[in-house]
Amino acid sequence: MTRSTLRIGAGAGFSGDRIEPALDLIEHGDLDYLAFECLAERTIGLAQAARAADPQAGFDPLLEARMRRALPLAAPRGVRIVTNMGAANTLGAARKVTEIARELGLSGYRTAAVTGDDVLDLVLAGDYPLIDRPGTSRDLGGAIVSANAYLGAQGIVMALEQGADTVITGRVCDPALFLGPLAHELGWSFDDHAMMGQGTVIGHLLECAGQVCGGYFADPGVKDVPDLARLGFPYADVARDGGAVLGKLAGSGGRIDTATVKEQLLYEILDPAAYLQADVSADFRHVRIEQTGPDRVRVSGGMGRAAPDKLKVSIAYHDGYVGEGQISYAGPGAAARGRLAIEIIRERLKIIGAQVEELRCDLIGMDAVDRRGAGGEPAEVRVRIAARASCANSAHAIGAEVEALYTNGPMGGGGVTRSVRQVLAVASTLIARELVQPRVHLEIA
Amino acid sequence: MAEILRDIAHVRTGDKGDISQIAIFALRDADYPRLLAAVTPERVAAHLPGLMPRAIRRYELPALGAVNLVLEGALQGGVTRSLSLDAHGKTLGAQLLDLSLLPE
Numbered sequence: 374m375t376r377s378t379l380r381i382g383a384g385a386g387f388s389g390d391r392i393e394p395a396l397d398l399i400e401h402g403d404l405d406y407l408a409f410e411c412l413a414e415r416t417i418g419l420a421q422a423a424r425a426a427d428p429q430a431g432f433d434p435l436l437e438a439r440m441r442r443a444l445p446l447a448a449p450r451g452v453r454i455v456t457n458m459g460a461a462n463t464l465g466a467a468r469k470v471t472e473i474a475r476e477l478g479l480s481g482y483r484t485a486a487v488t489g490d491d492v493l494d495l496v497l498a499g500d501y502p503l504i505d506r507p508g509t510s511r512d513l514g515g516a517i518v519s520a521n522a523y524l525g526a527q528g529i530v531m532a533l534e535q536g537a538d539t540v541i542t543g544r545v546c547d548p549a550l551f552l553g554p555l556a557h558e559l560g561w562s563f564d565d566h567a568m569m570g571q572g573t574v575i576g577h578l579l580e581c582a583g584q585v586c587g588g589y590f591a592d593p594g595v596k597d598v599p600d601l602a603r604l605g606f607p608y609a610d611v612a613r614d615g616g617a618v619l620g621k622l623a624g625s626g627g628r629i630d631t632a633t634v635k636e637q638l639l640y641e642i643l644d645p646a647a648y649l650q651a652d653v654s655a656d657f658r659h660v661r662i663e664q665t666g667p668d669r670v671r672v673s674g675g676m677g678r679a680a681p682d683k684l685k686v687s688i689a690y691h692d693g694y695v696g697e698g699q700i701s702y703a704g705p706g707a708a709a710r711g712r713l714a715i716e717i718i719r720e721r722l723k724i725i726g727a728q729v730e731e732l733r734c735d736l737i738g739m740d741a742v743d744r745r746g747a748g749g750e751p752a753e754v755r756v757r758i759a760a761r762a763s764c765a766n767s768a769h770a771i772g773a774e775v776e777a778l779y780t781n782g783p784m785g786g787g788g789v790t791r792s793v794r795q796v797l798a799v800a801s802t803l804i805a806r807e808l809v810q811p812r813v814h815l816e817i818a
Numbered sequence: 819m820a821e822i823l824r825d826i827a828h829v830r831t832g833d834k835g836d837i838s839q840i841a842i843f844a845l846r847d848a849d850y851p852r853l854l855a856a857v858t859p860e861r862v863a864a865h866l867p868g869l870m871p872r873a874i875r876r877y878e879l880p881a882l883g884a885v886n887l888v889l890e891g892a893l894q895g896g897v898t899r900s901l902s903l904d905a906h907g908k909t910l911g912a913q914l915l916d917l918s919l920l921p922e
Contacts, residue, residue: 414897632828635843639886640830643834645879658881742909761899
């Protein structure tokens with residue numbers, strides 16, 4: 374028995390997102406589903422490293438905090454949860470949620486883990502051309518930490534068919550967190566490219582949570598957004614024909630209108646005619662966006678064609694260290710003193726023989742992020758030196774040399790900060806889809 | 819009198835690997851032709867001389883009153899490798915807002 378409409382909300386747009394808007398949606402939003410998108414490109418590699426250190430770890434570090442607050446509200450209301458917080462340990466995450474459900478007295482609560490995205494063994498055994506740069510996976514050699522395929526929504530549908538109250542995945546295409554419940558509840562076939570395309574549009578609009586409600590939108594005086602400190606998260610009312618109306622809770626901050634929806638529709642889209650997903654090649658060119666009321670926008674017209682034969686795979690690998698140091702200068706001549714500081718550091722790195730592969734020197738306030746070449750003498754500048762090095766010692770030398778500018782550099786330097794981080798970089802490749810099969814594992818409290 | 823892009827358009831910037839993506843939307847439908855004239859790949863490259871992407875692709879979306887710019891190789895190797903303070907290039911779209919408009 375499929376429904377006529379479904380209400381699905383977004384509970385997180387990134388791993389560190391605010392929790393209150395998600396809880397408000399569960400409590401007051403009359404939701405059927407809530408999806409938390411928490412897995413950035415690099416997160417799974419970091420999680421794999423955490424799991425190597427502790428076999429119980431490797432899922433989203435905020436999973437427990439989120440679920441302890443969400444489950445007591447969601448379970449009695451029958452709001453089902455879908456999330457990619459499984460990261461590198463989806464089974465461990467499902468066990469953790471089940472443990473929390475037991476502690477909360479939610480006997481019989483069903484949590485499913487969707488696995489199958491981990492293709493590390495396949496990648497290590499083969500030699501796969503990289504798609505975002507020259508070379509192959511073998512060139513990355515022993516530095517590879519993880520390799521995960523972007524699964525589609527089918528594993529999520531399988532889990533929901535087994536009655537899961539919460540579905541935990543690892544790497545899936547972000548819109549699939551929404552497309553899965555939509556296909557399951559509204560009876561959409563994976564062969565129906567148009568519905569897969571429209572479902573992808575809906576998932577894409579929701580996956581960044583607050584961004585479609587005016588987050589990342591405000592430009593005072595030009596594009597004002599009310600009450601961003603209490604930004605509401607969105608939900609969509611989706612009909613069987615795919616037509617969707619976006620909304621947010623009355624009284625929450627933010628705004629939903631044609632401008633916020635358009636910005637989110639094209640966010641991180643390359644070719645709008647072919648947004649490549651595991652389930653569809655979605656076509657956003659003919660999407661219609663209509664205001665139907667205050668903070669209510671209707672979205673229709675997403676299309677699609679058959680999905681590509683291959684699935685995208687993200688490979689995380691160790692890529693040395695980045696050392697960084699910063700120091701500030703102010704008052705007349707600040708920029709000149711900043712430039713002198715940079716000259717001194719460049720010379721010092723040669724004198725001490727630091728093994729640096731790539732060096733970047735910025736004057737924050739002048740040219741650190743600005744690419745226009747805009748001039749003008751600022752009231753203050755902050756020198757920033759960053760360098761890539763294959764060994765930690767050379768990376769540490771960057772901050773040490775910047776710190777030594779206190780007593781050896783230009784007049785009036787202040788506020789030194791320094792850091793070294795190990796770099797976990799990401800490369801992408803493609804893998805034949807028949808090599809990747811989602812599997813469902815069910816835990817019952 | 820509209821003189822710069824900010825007078826007629828709003829922008830959203832995203833990233834994919836070593837690609838920066840900037841979507842630009844006409845505030846009013848009537849301004850879409852001026853938007854199209856202003857944000858050619860050549861004018862964008864000239865406005866951001868410090869960026870030096872390998873290639874700029876432009877997609878026109880008249881139904882949305884939008885243009886999507888895809889700047890390949892614009893992020894110094896991408897967010898996970900770049901030494902840039904703004905590794906995602908999230909500030910780039912805003913830097914286009916003072917791009918001059920062509921006379922009507």
